[in-house]
Every structure is written in structure tokens, then in C-alpha cells.
Amino acid sequence: MAYSRSVDFSQPLPSFTGDRAIQFREALREAMSEEMRRDDRVFLMGEEVAYYQGAYKISQGMLDEFGPQRVIDTPISENGFAGMAVGASMYGLRPIIEFMSWSFSLVAADQILNNVPKMLYMSGGQWGCPCVFRGNDGAGGQLGSTHSWCVEGLYSNVPGMKIAIPSNPYDAKGLLKTAIVDDDPVFFLESERMLSDKGHVPAEEYYIPFGKAHLRREGNDCTLVSFGRPVNFCLEAAQELEKEGINVDVLDMRTIKPLDTESIIRSLKKTGRVVVVDQCWPFASVASEVITQVCERAFDYLDHQPLRVNSDDVPSPYAKNLEAEFLPHKGKIIKAVKASLHKL
Amino acid sequence: MQNANPASSTPPDLYSITSSKVHLGPEGFTGAGRRAAGTQRPSAAVSNATLLRWLKEMISIREFENRCAQAYQQAKIGGFCHLYIGQEALAVGTINCVEKDDPIVTAYRDHGHALARGMSMRACMAEMFGKITGCAKGKGGSMHMFDKPNWNFGGHGIVGAQTPLGAGLAFAAKYEVEVMKRAVDGGPAKRKVSLCYLGDGALNQGALHEAMNLSGLMNIPVIYIVENNRYSMGTAIERGTTMAHDLTAKARAYGIEGLQIDGMDILNIYDLFKPLVDRCRETSRPAFVDLLTYRYQGHSMSDPQKYRKKDEVDAVKTTDSIELLARHLMGERKCMSEADYDAIVAEAKAAAIDAVEFAESSATPEVEPELWSDVYSNPQPGLSPQREYPTGAKNPLL
Structure with a gap:
């Protein structure tokens, strides 16, 4: 047994874009x-x-x-x-x-x-x-x-x-x-x-397979890996970076377990650089895990050490400005991508 | 649903225990206030053959546990090992009050329930020996006796953690009847009760109180059975919980019927527990039972028992559950001779020895694939950075 009823994951997913x-x-x-x-x-x-x-x-x-x-x-x-x-x-x-x-x-x-x-x-x-x-x-x-x-x-x-x-x-x-x-x-x-x-959201029924990342945006300069809400921060950062001529892959992992390391490595082979954006605290985070796996499996393709953007390593603050800064926001992501490209 | 609690009139001194002395009631440990009254005792209708079977089940548990102790001392069993000796009437008595497909779930002192529910001594012993022939293929150990064919949803290691599960099991059975109108396997739905055992130590875990509140609120037919052996490890019950003289007070707080039962006399358990089971099934209401029992051995195999005196243990042994039933069968029922009794004991001993031999001669689980199998029902690539999860050997009970 694998699923409560038979689901055909070999079917292509319906279009991600549309007007519903x-x-x-x-x-x-x-x-x-x-x-x-x-x-x-x-x-x-x-x-x-x-x-x-x-x-x-x-x-x-x-x-x-x-x-x-x-x-x-x-x-x-x-x-x-x-x-x-x-x-x-x-x-x-x-x-x-x-x-x-x-x-x-x-x-x-x-x-x-x-x-x-x-x-x-x-x-x-x-x-x-x-x-x-x-x-x-x-x-x-x-x-x-x-x-x-x-x-x-x-x-x-x-x-x-x-x-x-x-x-x-x-x-x-x-x-x-x-x-x-x-x-x-x-x-x-x-x-x-x-x-x-x-x-x-398509009107027709669909099931997204676990363990398959979604490449949300393509670029050759750096690989941004993220999941959940921070994917949107990555997309915002990517838009700004584009204005400066920096183009990034944005990989939306969709699931953490299973983790689609293959897609990360495929992108990394193209870009040579990876920045992982994760809303957890940094110590022993999902970002730590992604970077460890990248180093274990694709070290030779790295042109810069992998970088991570996490929430700040403090309890979540209340004050609006502190919380905004605490998160792995666009500014931190842009900085990390530029650092990986030696463009800071 | 407030109840007529037969125990409510029991004077506290019938159950007043200090760490050094057991205060026995006028009739010894089996105090009158906790016993079924009148001549129409339900157990009177239980056949001699059935009572003999119960006796055999109790003796089997004791002989099995004796072999466990021996094997543990020989370092053939590892980890923790909690013996059921002294409490046999409780598992055998309560389990024989329910249907075979009523779900049960228990804590870590679980060998007795597993055997009373029909697990073979072999599968149970092999589990403790860490063998592939064990009920959990050697992956669970002494505290995790699971038996799907016999509706035994396992022994659970964290104190009190099984109590919400007991509610969930009864909830699911009720959901079959009321929502699905069929069983999850497609068969007809039927009204069930779940039995959820816990030690008296679990009385002080939040999980139990959340589970009792939920059960009371949602009309879930789960019966919480406190196996009150008076000690959570070495902490005497009145040192660990309030209202130790009347635990049913805790149930009343959640609108749950509570009952205190002398758990050393299996006939008395049947007299009081069977009607309760029938009521819960009929009304779809939870219940709470303070079943007074005693463990003769330490909490686990490494317990020096400094918290109680030998006199206390000896005093309780005068009302040993196996002896009580044996005397009844030889005396009032006149359906068993001394020789019959000796034969039952000999048979149980032989079966326990056979289980040890079986466990010893069984193979250990192969590292490949058993170390990594049974982690996911639906393994997929990318679940672990180390490797993929394989499919393991079929469980021997399935």
C-alpha cells in the first residue's frame, strides 16, 4: 500500500498559471x-x-x-x-x-x-x-x-x-x-x-507528487532554494536582482521530506552557486541539511561556498520593525546572492 | 452521566497504604466494599470450562514472566523489562469481558495483555529476544507488544501516551457505526468499546486528563482501566496523586462513570466489569475503573524495592489471584483436582520453556533490510540523506 486509492502521478500537472x-x-x-x-x-x-x-x-x-x-x-x-x-x-x-x-x-x-x-x-x-x-x-x-x-x-x-x-x-x-x-x-x-x-488553482482535479521541486524562475547566475512562504521572498529578490543583471533559479521545494536534492544539484551544476532561504533558525536547520547534502554530493560544482539565509537566531520579536528584520527577507537574500557572486 | 459508584461508601481505611504497611480490610485485601454484592453474581453463570481457561491464561502469564526474569538475568533480554506477576487476574479478567474485536491498548507492562489477547508465547518472547520472529520483528522490544490480528494496539512506553489513543480507537469504532455505516474493512459496523490500560503513575499525566475530558465530552466508549498496583516506580500512590483513596473522583470531574474494583479476584472483576462493559457499549459512554492490584516484582528488573517492606508484599500474596481462582475451582465448583492444577502449571511451564527455546533459536533481524524497513508505508526517494527506505520482511503475525 502506498496511497488510500490509486493516484496516477505520471500525468503531467495542469497549468500553474490561469485565471481561476x-x-x-x-x-x-x-x-x-x-x-x-x-x-x-x-x-x-x-x-x-x-x-x-x-x-x-x-x-x-x-x-x-x-x-x-x-x-x-x-x-x-x-x-x-x-x-x-x-x-x-x-x-x-x-x-x-x-x-x-x-x-x-x-x-x-x-x-x-x-x-x-x-x-x-x-x-x-x-x-x-x-x-x-x-x-x-x-x-x-x-x-x-x-x-x-x-x-x-x-x-x-x-x-x-x-x-x-x-x-x-x-x-x-x-x-x-x-x-x-x-x-x-x-x-x-x-x-x-x-x-x-x-x-x-485549476478547476480540474490534480495531485502534486511529493519530492519534486518546482522551478519557479530560471537564471544562470545562482540557485535559490526555498520552501513555504520564503519562496515568495526569493521571487521578490529575484525580480530586483534581474534589474541589476543577475538572474537566478528559484527552486520551490514543495516538500522537505522527501527532499528533491536532485533538482538542487541539477540547478547548481548550471549556476555553481547556491543560497538556501529558510524561515527556521539557522542552527541545525533545513538550510543546514540542504547545504550539507549539496556539499556531500556536488562539492566539485561549487564556485562559492553555499550560503544560507535564515531567520535571525533570536526568539521572534513583537515590534513590527524588529520582526520584519528578523525574517529571511528580500534584502538579506539579495545580499547573499551578491556575496556568492562576489558582487557585494 | 453521574453514576452510582459502588466504591463511594468504601471507607478509606480499606485502601490506606503507607510505604511500610498494607492496612487490610476486614476480609483481607479483598475488602467487602469493592466486591459484587448479592447472590446474582454474573460470574456464577460462567461455565467451569471457561473458568479453567481463565486459570490457564493466568498461570501461563506467570510462568511466562518467570522465564522472562530468568532470561533477563542471563542478559538474553535487553533494555527495560516490566513483569506482570501478581496482576494476572486483571488482564485476563477484563479482556474476557469484551469481544475479540474490541480494540485494546496498554502501557509498557504489556506482556500479560498480549498473552491474554491471544498472542503466542513464542512471538512475545522472541520480541524480547530481539528476533525476527517477534511480534514486531524485534524492533519494538518488551514495551511494544503489538498484535493486529488480535486487535491489540500495542504496549506504549511513554507513561500516559496511550490514553488519547484509547479514545481515538473507540472514536473510530463509533465513527464506523454512526458515519460510515460499515467497518473500515468493508464489513458490517458494530458497537465497540475500547479498553485502555494505564498504571497509577499515569494518573498524573496531562494526556490522561485531556483524553478523559474529550471522551466525556464526545461520548466516546473507551474504558480507562487503572492498573492500580499502588506504586509508580517507587512512589507510593498517595505520595503521587490526590484523592488516592478514591480515584474515581478524577473521573467524576469529567462526567465519567467511575468504579473501584478489587482486581485480585477474577470472579469479582467479571461481576463488576462485565456489566460496565455492556453499559458502555450500549450507551456509548466512557468509564474509568480503579482496579486494585499488586505487582510482586519490582517496577523493572533493576528495582531494589527499597520503598516497600517484604511484609507488605507477603501480605498481598495471601490473596494471590491464581490461588483464589484455583481454590474456587477445587472447592465451590469442584471441577478441578490438585492433579489437574499441577498439570496446568506443568503445561504452562513447558510452553514458556518452549517459547524461550524458540526465541533463542530464531534468527536475529537481518540488518539489510530490517534496520531501514517499516519506517514509511510509502517510501519515496529523498526521505533520508543516507539512503532509500526498503521494504522489510512480512510481519510474522500478519
Whole structure:
């Protein structure tokens, strides 16, 4: 078994561009609703997902369509309902658990890190946990130190789960649909700051395969590697760099686990330079991992040491100007690309 | 749903334990307040053959655990090893009150539940020996006895971590009935209860309280069974939790029916627990049971037991669960002779020895592919920087 039903990933994906512009949150809702219509084992559970219509309006209207037995409000008990998802998914259901914020997943760490990714192994292959945990990751906008977690650095250290992190509505829908049908547990990282972003989402059904990066922009001078919201910072930086005659590849990784190192190396062979842009803190981050793999596998192609742009290595600040500077923003990316080209 | 709690009138001194002394009730450890009253005891309707089977299951667990202790001392079993000796009536009694496809989940002192639920001694012992023939192919160990064919969703190592799982299992079964109108495997849906075992140490973990609140709130038919052996490692229960004399108070706080049961007498367990199971199945409500039991051995194999006196252990042994049932079968039921009893013990001993021999002669898991298999159900390139994840050998239980 690999997926809850047969999905043909060999089909080419529909066009990334078009005029059916919907919000990121609507794309997530479409993905969940379509999968819930197809498979009655799938249900949504979390804080404020039902009667409140979603703390961030992601599940708006879903209670009306699916009823309170499939769109289930919980009290503020992340450890409890994450653990219920473990039991329910072992039993054979396909839970989608919404964390209002991944910051709150820390109180469920025992369930999501000790049980979810290890169950298959410690049961000798008898039971896995095919569930999706999803929610807002990263700085939400002046939410302070405890509510602005980027969990991908911390959680990707653990084997046994997959991690998807979309940067736009098209990917949000296609990756979430794949996450729901995948037989492995998936941590799905969204961003409060992108939920209102609009983008083309095709009317036809599609599933984006995990582990295949999307080359969002092409250039020969440097490879920008990113995932999630910072992909958009990279695209902004690339536009400015172009004005100065610097052209970069922007690789949107789409998933961190699996990680499409092949695409990074392919691009690196062309550019000779790589800058990894990651919203985690730098120490033992996903950027550290990407750079390590690049050094292990493609060292000879590097014309400059790999560089990383992370959030500043401090707790997330509240003040607007401090938070803006804290993030791996356009200015830092431009500086890093120029440094890699000795153009500073 | 507030309950008529049979234990509520029990004076605390029936269950007043200090680290140095057990205060026994007027009838010894099996105090009257916790026992089924009246002449219409459900256990009276249980056949002699069934009771004999229960006795065999209890003796099997004890003999199995004795061999585990020996094998551990010989360093054939590694890691942690928590023995069930003394608590046999609890697993056997409660598991025999439910259907074979009612899900169960437990903590790390899990050999007894695995065997009572039908796992072979061989698969259980081989797991502890770290062999490919073990229930988890040697990847789980003593604390992780999983058995899918027997609806045993495992032993779990982190104290209290299994309690939300117990709720999730019962939730899923209820979801089959109420939402899907069929079982996840396509068969007919049926009303189920899940049994979720925990030690008294888990009473103080947040996970249990979240799980009880969720279960009470959502009408989830999970039964939380506190295997109250009075010590979380070396911490006596009244040193670790409030209301130690009436743990059901904790359940009442969540609107959950609570019941205290003398867990040394398997007939008494059946008398009180079976009706509770039936009620939970019927009403789709959770329950909480404080099952009084005792472990004769230390917490784990490395426990010098400085926190309790030998007198206390000896006092409890006077109400040993296997002896109690054996006496009943020889006396009131007159369906077993001394020779029959000796034969049962001999058979269990032989089976346990066979399990050890099987485990010893089984192969260890091959590093390739077993070290790297069973991490993902759906392995893909790029999940690890080291290599790709292979498919492993089929689990011996499947």
C-alpha cells in the first residue's frame, strides 16, 4: 500500500498559471472537501474548525456540508486530540488534524513525534498512522515569541513522517490532496501570512507528487532554494536582482521530506552557486541539511561556498520593525546572492 | 452521566497504604466494599470450562514472566523489562469481558495483555529476544507488544501516551457505526468499546486528563482501566496523586462513570466489569475503573524495592489471584483436582520453556533490510540523506 486509492502521478500537472484565482485558504478547503467527498474515512478535527467556521476561515462552510460528526470541534487539548488521531488512524480512519498554529503542536510533541512517526517501526510494520496534521507555521505578524514557530527544522530531524510546505494556492491544494491520500503521516505547514494570497488553482482535479521541486524562475547566475512562504521572498529578490543583471533559479521545494536534492544539484551544476532561504533558525536547520547534502554530493560544482539565509537566531520579536528584520527577507537574500557572486 | 459508584461508601481505611504497611480490610485485601454484592453474581453463570481457561491464561502469564526474569538475568533480554506477576487476574479478567474485536491498548507492562489477547508465547518472547520472529520483528522490544490480528494496539512506553489513543480507537469504532455505516474493512459496523490500560503513575499525566475530558465530552466508549498496583516506580500512590483513596473522583470531574474494583479476584472483576462493559457499549459512554492490584516484582528488573517492606508484599500474596481462582475451582465448583492444577502449571511451564527455546533459536533481524524497513508505508526517494527506505520482511503475525 502506498496511497488510500490509486493516484496516477505520471500525468503531467495542469497549468500553474490561469485565471481561476482563489485564496490560499480556499485552496486548502477545496482539497479537504474534495477528499472528504471521495472518502468517508476522512474527517477534520481541531479547535474552532466547525461552528466558528475555522479560526482562519479555512474550513468555512465545511460543517454545513459534512456535519458535526466529520467536522469536529475540539477543546484546547492538542495532546489529547493529536493522540486521538493516532488511535483513529491506526484503526483505519484518515484524520486531518488542524493545529490553529504549529506553535501549539509543541504541547502535543509526544504524540506527533513519539507516536505518529514511530508506530509503524515499533509495531514491526503492523500499524502506521496515515493522518495529516496541518496549520499555520512561521511568523504570523507580530505574534511574539511563542506563537511564531517554524517547526520544520525541529521536526524534520525525526524519521517516519513527511513534511509538505506550500508557497502558493496551487501547491496548497495539490499537495494537501496528496497528503490526505498518502499512507504515511504528513505534517503540512501553512502560513497565516499567505492565507489571503490569491493564485490560480485549476478547476480540474490534480495531485502534486511529493519530492519534486518546482522551478519557479530560471537564471544562470545562482540557485535559490526555498520552501513555504520564503519562496515568495526569493521571487521578490529575484525580480530586483534581474534589474541589476543577475538572474537566478528559484527552486520551490514543495516538500522537505522527501527532499528533491536532485533538482538542487541539477540547478547548481548550471549556476555553481547556491543560497538556501529558510524561515527556521539557522542552527541545525533545513538550510543546514540542504547545504550539507549539496556539499556531500556536488562539492566539485561549487564556485562559492553555499550560503544560507535564515531567520535571525533570536526568539521572534513583537515590534513590527524588529520582526520584519528578523525574517529571511528580500534584502538579506539579495545580499547573499551578491556575496556568492562576489558582487557585494 | 453521574453514576452510582459502588466504591463511594468504601471507607478509606480499606485502601490506606503507607510505604511500610498494607492496612487490610476486614476480609483481607479483598475488602467487602469493592466486591459484587448479592447472590446474582454474573460470574456464577460462567461455565467451569471457561473458568479453567481463565486459570490457564493466568498461570501461563506467570510462568511466562518467570522465564522472562530468568532470561533477563542471563542478559538474553535487553533494555527495560516490566513483569506482570501478581496482576494476572486483571488482564485476563477484563479482556474476557469484551469481544475479540474490541480494540485494546496498554502501557509498557504489556506482556500479560498480549498473552491474554491471544498472542503466542513464542512471538512475545522472541520480541524480547530481539528476533525476527517477534511480534514486531524485534524492533519494538518488551514495551511494544503489538498484535493486529488480535486487535491489540500495542504496549506504549511513554507513561500516559496511550490514553488519547484509547479514545481515538473507540472514536473510530463509533465513527464506523454512526458515519460510515460499515467497518473500515468493508464489513458490517458494530458497537465497540475500547479498553485502555494505564498504571497509577499515569494518573498524573496531562494526556490522561485531556483524553478523559474529550471522551466525556464526545461520548466516546473507551474504558480507562487503572492498573492500580499502588506504586509508580517507587512512589507510593498517595505520595503521587490526590484523592488516592478514591480515584474515581478524577473521573467524576469529567462526567465519567467511575468504579473501584478489587482486581485480585477474577470472579469479582467479571461481576463488576462485565456489566460496565455492556453499559458502555450500549450507551456509548466512557468509564474509568480503579482496579486494585499488586505487582510482586519490582517496577523493572533493576528495582531494589527499597520503598516497600517484604511484609507488605507477603501480605498481598495471601490473596494471590491464581490461588483464589484455583481454590474456587477445587472447592465451590469442584471441577478441578490438585492433579489437574499441577498439570496446568506443568503445561504452562513447558510452553514458556518452549517459547524461550524458540526465541533463542530464531534468527536475529537481518540488518539489510530490517534496520531501514517499516519506517514509511510509502517510501519515496529523498526521505533520508543516507539512503532509500526498503521494504522489510512480512510481519510474522500478519
